[in-house]
Amino acid sequence: MKVSHIEHLGIAVKSLQDAIPYYENILGLKCYNVEEVADQKVKTAFFMVGQTKIELLESTDPEGTIAKFIEKKGEGVHHVAFAVEDGVNSALAEVAGKGVQLIDKQGRKGAEGLTIAFLHPKSTQGVLTELCEKS
Ligand code: ZN
16 A cells, blocks of 8 residues: 555544634634534544644544543544555555454545545554545
8 A cells, every 4th residue: 555645633622612722723723624424423623734634523422432532531632544545445455464453344435525444453553543535
């Protein structure tokens, strides 16, 4: 697989409304998109930093994965997303063949019109890893 860059960092927050002012007023970034991803039970807010985005994630459901993450570990970095040039599905097949445990067996729709898939943190030294491509 060929990774071109870090597409985004996913950061779990309790409240977008409380978190956005830090990124805008302290770091001087601009929130350019807020989007709900219903299947993932999250509301997301995006900031561009060079060619990498910050994706803030607020849970829309107390049983959602982000709510569970915050309950266990508190707010903070949730995942790292790498842009792959040769497609998410072929990257998944390749890493599965190398023994990496997958969360998603095939690409699915994520925020910002991306096709995404997650690798299991057990196989990635504890870092929840997302692969993504523009779809
Ligand atoms: Zn993400």
